[in-house]
Amino acid sequence: MSSAVEPSPLGQDLLRVTDVSAIPAEPPPELFYHHRAGMLASAKRLWAHREIIFTLAERDFRAQYKQATLGILWALLSPVLTLVIMIAVFSRAKSFGTEGIPFALFSFVGILCWSFFASALGTGGNSLLSNKALLAKTQFPRECFPLETMGVTAINTVLSWIPLVILFVIFGRAPAVATLWAPLFMVLEVAFAAGVTMAVAGLIIQMRDLVQVLPVIISLGLFVNPVIWPLSKLSEPSVPKFVLPLYCFVNPLGPVIDNVRRTMLLGFEPNWYLVGIATLGALFYLVVGYRLFKRLEVSFADIA
Amino acid sequence: MPTLPNGSIQVEQVWKRFRADLTAPLFYDQLKRLRHSIGPGRRNYRWVLKDINLEVEPGASVALIGINGSGKTTLLKVISQVTYQTAGYCNVRGRIGALLSITSGLHPDLTGRENVFLYGTVLGMSRQAIRKKFDEIVEFADLETAINRQVKFYSVGMQMRLGFSVAAFLEPDVLLVDEVLAVGDANFQQKCLQRIGEIVRQGTTLLYVSHDLASVEASCDRAVWLADAVIQAQGPTKDVVRMYRTAVEHNAMLVTANDGELRVLKAEVKATDGGQIRSDCDVEVILTVNARESLDGNFFIGVSQGTAFPMFVVYQHGTLPEGDFEIRCVLNHIPLPKGRYSIWAAMVGSKNSPYMPWNPVISFEAFGPDQFRPPEGVMILTPIYVKADWQVN
CATH class of the missing domain: 3.40.50.300 (P-loop containing nucleotide triphosphate hydrolases)
Structure with missing residues (x-):
């Protein structure tokens, strides 16, 4: 490989004046730029820029609680408050059956799983818009923005698992040994959330109407997911056989919530059949979401 | 493509366009746009870069x-x-x-x-x-x-x-x-x-x-x-x-307004001794102007390097007659180094009402010594020619 370059034949000390009339109105068609960003190359580039994700996440996490008197304590307090409200509201509502688990514990585990996805999508979907200033001035991979907000959400979520300990104490229970499977489900959830968030973040730039629609969809998700109802509802005889696997593929979060409950609260082995389908679903969302994002990124800086 | 050394930039035939119809915040506008896109006529684009070639x-x-x-x-x-560019290589x-x-x-x-x-x-x-x-x-x-x-x-x-x-x-x-x-x-x-x-x-x-x-x-x-x-x-x-x-400067002269109370019909600039304009010589500016009515106010003449911001300005208060007449102004010892300059003029009335807006009227070339370069990193805001006598004791 030679590192030398031939001196420019035109020379640099010459004044070159362009003949403006010789420039056509449009470039020849073969000159048009096609954005090619392969998954592997993009992922490599993203890995090289991982520090930016951490730094941006740190920025948002620090900024989140700056100037609040209780500061970082809020990361613990807000899920507790949510829990109190949930218990107050739903314990009076008609119970869908909780498979023998106290309702508070049953629903709180569901809420924790769901709220990670919901706030990852809510903040991540808008992350390109809220980072407009950086988007138009910097060159690092664009997926850093949605992933960074997911990082912040992840930290907040981990902190909000702590109140769960209180609930275990109140009900005199202990998490089962099978809880050790939980990290696997979290990986599935992160993959699913990352795929959906990237797709939404990319699309929202093109269609601002989504900004208005997104919160509505997210709030619907609370009921679509088995947060206050058990997934076993879908395997009842009155429901057609194909519904459960289809549901698990389209919404991998459903089996994730169900299996976290199974392992942590009931001490059963994971339902591998459903976990398998959920894995396929999550991978599908991740690949499609990332590809879509990379395809759309050409115009981000121009129209954000 | 040959391997380029680190730190080089190569831009070849780069084109870039933006969509011209980006903002349509109201539903009504969206409908209008829809009608347009169904009808004939392609999407509206605006080229912001055309055929850019640059090698650094x-x-x-x-x-x-x-x-x-x-x-x-x-x-x-x-x-x-x-x-990203719309077309070309970077x-x-x-x-x-x-x-x-x-x-x-x-x-x-x-x-x-x-x-x-x-x-x-x-x-x-x-x-x-x-x-x-x-x-x-x-x-x-x-x-x-x-x-x-x-x-x-x-x-x-x-x-x-x-x-x-x-x-x-x-x-x-x-x-x-x-x-x-x-x-x-x-x-x-x-x-x-x-x-x-x-x-x-x-x-x-x-x-x-x-x-x-x-x-x-x-x-x-x-x-x-x-x-x-x-x-x-x-x-x-x-x-x-x-x-x-x-x-x-050329563009500025094109926009020179012709409907003011005062108009410049002809402008001339020359050295008073009839030779080239040189640094530190006396220069006479002769403007043939036309006034619609008798005007009372300040007449300004400034010299700039082409932009609207002059290096210096001189002015004279006076009452101008109606009709065509000549204004002559001699600038003594112009402190200009070698280069191209333009003369701008304006007339402002006593109540700050502009009779003639600030416009370039003519440009000229000054001959003389090149400007001395300042030490590196220091910049000269306005080039001025100053004769210097040195002594080291």
């Missing part, structure tokens, strides 16, 4: 000049891969440091210290490199104890100092600077220019966008003049800047 060798410093909206920033963004070797906005990476709620890390990483530094340079950065920014304060409590000047200082220690192979020094006090500007000069001397390639032609001439050896999405000319800074100035 490692270590060169190149200025991009041109009026607002000529495509300078877009070109920088394409080169730094912030945005190849940059080495680490790019793009200083497109000096404070947009800062987060107001974080402290100065946190922002140094944030902004540094965003610009492409590793955290380790920032930790190593941290003290230098703070010292350069001159912030001292304020570094632990939230940035929203900084003055704008302090924010800019912080932003620039982080960027100043980036050590990229290619540095792109976009007009970031336009604000800020003279001290700070000087410091920035010096630092940029230092970076260039260390072998970094510089691409510099500025409207400040004086700083362009001081810090770049090549210039590229963009206008109407096209590179009009590129080459040695002096030649390109002169072309640019002439064009700006």
Whole structure:
């Protein structure tokens, strides 16, 4: 490989004046730029820029609680408050059956799983818009923005698992040994959330109407997911056989919530059949979401 | 494609367009647009860069000049891969440091210290490199104890100092600077220019966008003049800047209003001794003007380097008669070094009512000694010729 370059034949000390009339109105068609960003190359580039994700996440996490008197304590307090409200509201509502688990514990585990996805999508979907200033001035991979907000959400979520300990104490229970499977489900959830968030973040730039629609969809998700109802509802005889696997593929979060409950609260082995389908679903969302994002990124800086 | 050495920029036949119909916030507009897109006629595009060819060798410093909206920033963004070209090839070797906005990476709620890390990483530094340079950065920014304060409590000047200082220690192979020094006090500007000069001397390639032609001439050896999405000319800074100035002046003369109370019919400028206009000689400006009515006010004559901002102005209060007549003004010992200049004139009434707007009326060439170059990193704002007598005792 030679590192030398031939001196420019035109020379640099010459004044070159362009003949403006010789420039056509449009470039020849073969000159048009096609954005090619392969998954592997993009992922490599993203890995090289991982520090930016951490730094941006740190920025948002620090900024989140700056100037609040209780500061970082809020990361613990807000899920507790949510829990109190949930218990107050739903314990009076008609119970869908909780498979023998106290309702508070049953629903709180569901809420924790769901709220990670919901706030990852809510903040991540808008992350390109809220980072407009950086988007138009910097060159690092664009997926850093949605992933960074997911990082912040992840930290907040981990902190909000702590109140769960209180609930275990109140009900005199202990998490089962099978809880050790939980990290696997979290990986599935992160993959699913990352795929959906990237797709939404990319699309929202093109269609601002989504900004208005997104919160509505997210709030619907609370009921679509088995947060206050058990997934076993879908395997009842009155429901057609194909519904459960289809549901698990389209919404991998459903089996994730169900299996976290199974392992942590009931001490059963994971339902591998459903976990398998959920894995396929999550991978599908991740690949499609990332590809879509990379395809759309050409115009981000121009129209954000 | 041959392998390029680190720090080189190669832009080949780059085109860039924007959609012309980007904002349609109301439903009604959307409907209208829908009707358009169904009907004949293609989507509306606006080309902001056309057939851009540019080659920069490692270590060169190149200025991009041109009026607002000529495509300078877009070109920088394409080169730094912030945005993508619509057509063509763009190849940059080495680490790019793009200083497109000096404070947009800062987060107001974080402290100065946190922002140094944030902004540094965003610009492409590793955290380790920032930790190593941290003290230098703070010292350069001159912030001292304020570094632990939230940035929203900084003055704008302090924010800019912080932003620039982080960027100043980036050590990229290619540095792109976009007009970031336009604000800020003279001290700070000087410091920035010096630092940029230092970076260039260390072998970094510089691409510099500025409207400040004086700083362009001081810090770049090549210039590229963009206008109407096209590179009009590129080459040695002096030649390109002169072309640019002439064009700006020409445009200004085209817009000269003809409906004022006072109009310039003819303008002439010459040396009083009848020869060439030379530095330090006496110059006579003769304007044939027409007044619709008798006017009372101040008549101004100024000399500029093509832009609307004159290097100096002279004026005379008086009452002008109605009709056609001549105004003669002798400028004694014009302090102009060699170069091309234009004469601007205006007349303003006693109640500040403009009888004639500030317009260029004629340009001329001054001959004489070349201007002396200042020490590197120091820029001359307005070139003035001053005869000097030296003595060393």
